[in-house]
Amino acid sequence: MGIIARFLTSAPAMTDLNLKITEIFLSLQGESRTIGLPTVFVRLTGCPLRCQYCDSAYAFHGGERQTLAQILDRVAEFNCRQVCVTGGEPLAQANCHALLTALCDRGYEVSLETSGALDVGQVDARVSRVVDLKTPGSQESHRNRWENLPLLTRHDQIKFVICDRKDFDWACFKVNEHRLLEQVGDVLFSPSFGQVSPRDLADWVVDCGLPVRFQLQLHKLLWGDEPGR
Numbered sequence: 001m002g003i004i005a006r007f008l009t010s011a012p013a014m015t016d017l018n019l020k021i022t023e024i025f026l027s028l029q030g031e032s033r034t035i036g037l038p039t040v041f042v043r044l045t046g047c048p049l050r051c052q053y054c055d056s057a058y059a060f061h062g063g064e065r066q067t068l069a070q071i072l073d074r075v076a077e078f079n080c081r082q083v084c085v086t087g088g089e090p091l092a093q094a095n096c097h098a099l100l101t102a103l104c105d106r107g108y109e110v111s112l113e114t115s116g117a118l119d120v121g122q123v124d125a126r127v128s129r130v131v132d133l134k135t136p137g138s139q140e141s142h143r144n145r146w147e148n149l150p151l152l153t154r155h156d157q158i159k160f161v162i163c164d165r166k167d168f169d170w171a172c173f174k175v176n177e178h179r180l181l182e183q184v185g186d187v188l189f190s191p192s193f194g195q196v197s198p199r200d201l202a203d204w205v206v207d208c209g210l211p212v213r214f215q216l217q218l219h220k221l222l223w224g225d226e227p228g229r
């Protein structure tokens with residue numbers, strides 16, 4: 001058998017790759033640039049960080065191995081153009097890249113929610129990367145991979161989840177220090193749910209004069225903190 005024929009018969013198909021998945025569900029995008037749009041969420045299992053406010057700790061463990069083909073079939077069932085890959089920390093699974101590319105190839109508008117603790121440079125350029133710069137209040141700011149910032153483009157977004165006034169001042173400083181408003185399309189300031197008053201954060205944003213976007217987690221206003229929403 002020739003080397004190409006042998007490769008063709010023995011190499012596993014791309015769609016045989018598998019990922020550990022916590023849940024796949026349809027909801028309204030509750031965060032970021034596409035807030036309010038019907039969106040399919042693919043939540044990957046596992047995260048190397050432990051942000052003190054994490055609302056998705058149920059995705060740290062468990063989950064179910066699914067092949068890329070199974071994931072794509074499930075996503076297709078919802079007949080929805082927007083797909084958000086989240087977690088857990090999606091980039092902690094190497095096969096996340098194949099998933100993102102396969103989704104883009106099928107014509108979905110794809111966003112990726114990531115902690116920014118791992119390299120975002122290999123992510124398919126068609127994906128809008130939503131990089132959460134971890135604030136001191138998260139207790140994981142030492143995990144920020146600052147080398148990621150120059151890799152981002154106007155197609156991408158940076159989010160700060162604000163736990164207190166100190167976080168807010170830190171975030172404003174980082175926005176200026178790294179010229180983030182020129183680097184990415186949207187800079188988002190989001191209150192840590194239940195930890196800082198959304199009104200206080202709204203007032204701080206109005207007063208600070210930076211064109212950053214205040215956002216509230218829409219899904220929590222609608223449905224509370226339940227998984228699968």
Ligand SMILES: C[S@@+](CC[C@H](N)C(=O)[O-])C[C@H]1O[C@@H](n2cnc3c(N)ncnc32)[C@H](O)[C@@H]1O
Binds near residue numbers: 053089116161190
């Ligand atoms: C659950 S994480 C999953 C993706 C990735 N691990 C990350 O941290 O970006 C998705 C987004 O939800 C945000 N988030 C988690 N818990 C939150 C909370 N209690 N209040 C506000 N945002 C929260 C995270 O900061 C992150 O921006």
Ligand SMILES: Nc1nc2[nH]cc(C(=O)O)c2c(=O)[nH]1
Binds near residue numbers: 028030031041084229
């Ligand atoms: N509705 C809804 N919107 C979201 N946007 C980002 C989410 C996430 O957990 O990453 C999320 C989520 O969990 N639910």
Ligand code: SF4
Binds near residue numbers: 047048088089
């Ligand atoms: S990085 Fe994301 S999933 Fe991991 S603990 Fe922090 S908020 Fe939760």
Ligand SMILES: [Mg+2]
Binds near residue numbers: 055056
């Ligand atoms: Mg969530």
